[in-house]
Amino acid sequence: xxxxxxxxxxxxxxxxxxxxxxxxxxxxxxxxxxxxxxxxxxxxxxxxxxxxxxxxxxxxxxxxxxxxxxxxxxxxxxxxxxxxxxxxxxxxxxxxxxxxxxxxxxxxxxxxxxxxxxxxxxxxxxxxxxxxxxxxxxxxxxxxxxxxxxxxxxxxxxxxxxxxxxxxxxxxxxxxxxxxxxxxxxxxxxxxxxxxxxxxxxxxxxxxxxxxxxxxxxxxxxxxxxxxxxxxxxxxxxxx
Amino acid sequence: xxxxxxxxxxxxxxxxxxxxxxxxxxxxxxxxxxxxxxxxxxxxxxxxxxxxxxxxxxxxxxxxxxxxxxxxxxxxxxxxxxxxxxxxxxxxxxxxxxxxxxxxxxxxxxxxxxxxxxxxxxxxxxxxxxxxxxxxxxxxxxxxxxxxxxxxxxxxxxxxxxxxxxxxxxxxxxxxxxxxxxxxxxxxxxxxxxxxxxxxxxxxxxxxxxxxxxxxxxxxxxxxxxxxxxxxxx
Numbered sequence: 001x002x003x004x005x006x007x008x009x010x011x012x013x014x015x016x017x018x019x020x021x022x023x024x025x026x027x028x029x030x031x032x033x034x035x036x037x038x039x040x041x042x043x044x045x046x047x048x049x050x051x052x053x054x055x056x057x058x059x060x061x062x063x064x065x066x067x068x069x070x071x072x073x074x075x076x077x078x079x080x081x082x083x084x085x086x087x088x089x090x091x092x093x094x095x096x097x098x099x100x101x102x103x104x105x106x107x108x109x110x111x112x113x114x115x116x117x118x119x120x121x122x123x124x125x126x127x128x129x130x131x132x133x134x135x136x137x138x139x140x141x142x143x144x145x146x147x148x149x150x151x152x153x154x155x156x157x158x159x160x161x162x163x164x165x166x167x168x169x170x171x172x173x174x175x176x177x178x179x180x181x182x183x184x185x186x187x188x189x190x191x192x193x194x195x196x197x198x199x200x201x202x203x204x205x206x207x208x209x210x211x212x213x214x215x216x217x218x219x220x221x222x223x224x225x226x227x228x229x230x231x232x233x234x235x236x237x238x239x240x
Numbered sequence: 241x242x243x244x245x246x247x248x249x250x251x252x253x254x255x256x257x258x259x260x261x262x263x264x265x266x267x268x269x270x271x272x273x274x275x276x277x278x279x280x281x282x283x284x285x286x287x288x289x290x291x292x293x294x295x296x297x298x299x300x301x302x303x304x305x306x307x308x309x310x311x312x313x314x315x316x317x318x319x320x321x322x323x324x325x326x327x328x329x330x331x332x333x334x335x336x337x338x339x340x341x342x343x344x345x346x347x348x349x350x351x352x353x354x355x356x357x358x359x360x361x362x363x364x365x366x367x368x369x370x371x372x373x374x375x376x377x378x379x380x381x382x383x384x385x386x387x388x389x390x391x392x393x394x395x396x397x398x399x400x401x402x403x404x405x406x407x408x409x410x411x412x413x414x415x416x417x418x419x420x421x422x423x424x425x426x427x428x429x430x431x432x433x434x435x436x437x438x439x440x441x442x443x444x445x446x447x448x449x450x451x452x453x454x455x456x457x458x459x460x461x462x463x464x465x466x467x468x469x470x471x472x473x474x
Binding site: 048050073074076077079080081083085087088089090091100101104105146149150153 | 372374375377378379380381383384385388392393397400
């Protein structure tokens with residue numbers, strides 16, 4: 001589904017991703033953990049080329065997105081993304097946030113888009129908020145709308161970039177609940193998070209990154225209970 | 241109204257000030273005509289300036305240095321030279337290449353448009369760059385292309401923030417259009433000069449002209465404040 005080969009990324013002279021290779025299978029939920037500055041967010045942002053790729057290859061369903069001839073916008077409709085800061089469009093209502101990409105990118109009719117958007121809002125438990133502006137939502141509600149918006153494009157893959165890090169603690173649960181539901185439905189997911197509970201419960205595989213490398217990866221129970229690498233052990237001892 | 245003006249004239253005469261309302265009254269229709277031209281020229285200037293300014297702003301934000309260059313120097317030139325010099329260049333040098341005889345109103349509109357385009361371009365650029373990077377990232381992640389991101393996401397949000405500086409630009413333009421009097425464009429100040437020429441009196445025409453400009457800019461200020469408040473609540 002996703003195939004990353006020798007991915008490298010530099011910001012100026014600073015090499016943030018040094019040599020990342022990983023395969024992600026369909027319906028797999030991969031959780032990426034690691035200390036801040038380890039490059040995990042940058043890695044995620046390279047998967048839909050929101051961040052330009054310095055070297056190496058990223059294949060989404062066999063299509064190499066580092067190829068300049070590839071229509072990246074088309075690939076991105078298949079790869080949904082959820083951001084730490086929600087990034088809802090403040091000048092659009094909740095409903096319009098969800099329908100805008102359907103209408104402009106997918107070229108759906110307005111009525112079809114709205115029917116689909118209402119169904120998605122129901123799914124994330126926010127049916128009654130369709131007509132309000134994002135300003136009046138809580139953080140947890142904003143993030144659930146952002147998830148609904150990404151799902152509106154009917155993506156095959158969902159990327160989550162620290163989706164609960166900007167939330168008040170009591171709102172983390174409602175967002176994780178939606179993500180768990182999504183995982184249960186068989187969505188391929190890559191999740192950068194500090195929620196170790198979520199990683200353990202939902203993740204099929206946990207990837208530990210540090211200083212631009214994948215240091216260790218394993219299924220959650222193995223990685224959390226029996227880490228092999230010293231750096232993994234040091235990190236886990238601080239967060240668990 | 242005329243009674244009121246005569247009343248003021250008498251009170252001023254009581255304290256030894258000779259102020260001839262007759263001039264104001266006689267020239268009033270011309271002042272009104274001139275005022276309409278002033279408003280029209282400024283409005284045309286700011287509208288054309290906005291359209292040109294948007295393209296100049298986008299050009300100046302190009303990632304390619306060589307593409308940026310002409311836009312940067314356009315802005316440098318029009319912000320770095322006096323408006324009156326620009327007006328002379330356009331009225332006496334550029335416009336005669338296009339039309340003959342040259343219509344001074346057209347010259348003023350062209351000059352104001354080109355000049356305001358430079359300032360508006362910087363307003364646009366600041367507005368566009370003030371929008372959080374995450375907005376464009378989210379829109380791109382949903383598959384929107386650059387044009388769609390600009391049109392549906394960035395510009396509507398940027399425009400709200402650009403209203404106060406655009407309003408200021410309009411007020412500046414309204415006042416600067418008075419330079420048209422020098423090339424005999426029949427705007428507000430032109431009629432003030434005409435009255436001065438006819439009666440050899442300066443206080444009456446110029447004070448009246450100043451008052452009309454003041455009323456115009458003041459009403460505009462209040463209109464803009466109202467607009468800003470209304471957009472802010474949405």
